[in-house]
Amino acid sequence: MxxxxxxxxxxxxxxxxxxxxxxxxxxxxxxxxxxxxxxxxxxxxxxxxxxxxxxxxxxxxxxxxxxxxxxxxxxxxxxxxxxxxxxxxxxATSDENETIPEPATEDAMYEALCREEQKSLHELAKLRCFLRDTIIPYYKAKEEVVNYEPRIAIFHDVISPTSIEHLKSIASKGLTRSTVFLENTGPNGQVTITYGKQDNIRVSQTCWIRTDEYPELSRLENRIQLITGLSAEYKPVRSHSEKFQVVNYGVGGMYTAHHDYTEYKLGIISNPMDSEDISTSGDRMATWMFYMNDVKAGGATVFPEVRTRIPVAKGGAAFWYNLRPSGATDPRTLHGGCPVLVGSKWVTNKWIREEGQMDRRLCGLTEEAVEDFPKI
Missing domain, CATH: 1.25.40.10 (Tetratricopeptide repeat domain)
Known part of the structure; x- marks a missing residue:
């Protein structure tokens, strides 16, 4: 510089x-x-x-x-x-300290993970890669577990170069500055929410793509369902998932640590800005995120609460549950996108809602119940 x-x-x-x-x-x-x-x-x-x-x-x-x-x-x-x-x-005063303390911030672990892996070698040695069974006997998913509790994984080779270029081509025509919703607490303790706000905590461009406008993308929804067992079907009303969200991060593009869950209730309109397709579809039960290119430096997805780091892997997809089996939100899924240092980063998010999952994910008997994943 x-x-x-x-x-x-x-x-x-x-x-x-x-x-x-x-x-x-x-x-x-x-x-x-x-x-x-x-x-x-x-x-x-x-x-x-x-x-x-x-x-x-x-x-x-x-x-x-x-x-x-x-x-x-x-x-x-x-x-x-x-x-x-x-x-x-x-x-000047006589009691001035010799060293300047680094400010303590909530983002300290987020920043540390963006720099390098924070798990010990002993912890990393316990992680495993394996072939996960699906409902089709001859198709097994390549799962790499990056954290056990909560379970966070990356599935390799789940989106083809052709599908990647197709998504990029569609999204490039409609990218706009990404927005967030912000909560502000007033002097009387009253919480107000600002929807669709542009803020420096998220620096990227976004395009939403409807499956009913591009039916060929339903193959990707089917693949998500095949691997996770959850319905990722997009519907104009009471959808089981949100539209595909294609996001592009340029140099310096990032998203500070945040949760994907919304605490919206199934069957109740909670966000006045939600479209009819998801207005009553409940909370974001799970997150599926396709990685559509390799990044030369930066761009990892990190989880500060569990010291977990997922480097970008083209053709792969990260997956985790935002809600516990009981339906309670899981604060441990706090995550963020690290700044892109060289090149750019393309991802496609698919948020799976509670609607349509009742007979696909068993409820926990207690609030602390954990997921019954395949044994490794």
Whole structure:
């Protein structure tokens, strides 16, 4: 990245009040400008970066560090630098810590998983790949278990290159900025929900595809049903699943940690923006996500609550239940899409609703009951 690009990132971090990230970018740039003989750039550029870094330290509550950065330039008798140093001296205290603690965030594990695997070698050694039986005796699904409880798996070779290109071709004509629904709690504790909101927690483009408009896609629904035992049939009214959601993530595209379940009730209209096909179809019982291309760097799907990471695998599909057998929501299915670092990422989601699954998934006798999966 060029110096100007780094400064642009730091300026954006400042605009969204992410002072810690701003400091880290500026600190890295300042270090890069330094050489054994002084600095590698013009004095004007170095002073600009030094003053910005000192201001960043001050905002984090470390004025002494700002003074330390500016001290080498005081001999220049620069009015701005001397003014900055005087200001930081007036705000410095004797009990300032030596190190700046990394801010504790809910996304810490999400970010760690995006960087690398977080399970121990002992835990990874217990995971297995096997051929899963289906209702067709001669067809077995290639299942790779990435977490046992809750069961999270990736099924390999479940969508052909032809189907992938067909989905991309349809979606490319109707991609729009992805939206989310946000919950806000007012001063009186009243919760308001904003539907269809564009927000930086999700950076991608989306297109919804109806199976009744493209009947050839019913083959993919049949394959999902064949492997999972759940009905993935799309219907104009009381649908068993949602439309195919094709999503494209460009460089930097991501979706921070979230749950897929909605807590909507079967037979009751809960979301006024839902179309007639799913308005009374209940909650999202399960998630099926096709991976439609390989990603050179980034783009993994991660589950912070269970320290699980699924790298992108073209032709495969991730699958997990969002609800327990009792029907209760499972908070452990919190997941997110990591930022794409190189290239782009194409996925197709198929959310399976409670409607139509009554005779396909056995209810648990207790709220803590677990799924009776095939033995490995």
């Amino acid at each position: 060029s110096d100007d690009e780094v400064l642009t990132v730091a300026k954006f971090a400042d605009s969204v009040k992410d002072d810690y990230s701003e400091m880290r970018w500026l600190k890295a740039l300042y270090k890069r400008l330094q050489t054994q003989d002084g600095f590698s750039h013009s004095q004007t550029t170095v002073i600009r970066v030094a003053r910005s870094l000192a201001a960043s330290f001050y905002k984090l509550g470390f004025p002494k560090k700002g003074i330390f950065i500016l001290e080498p330039f005081q001999s220049l008798e620069n009015r701005d630098i001397n003014s900055d140093v005087a200001f930081y001296l007036s705000n």
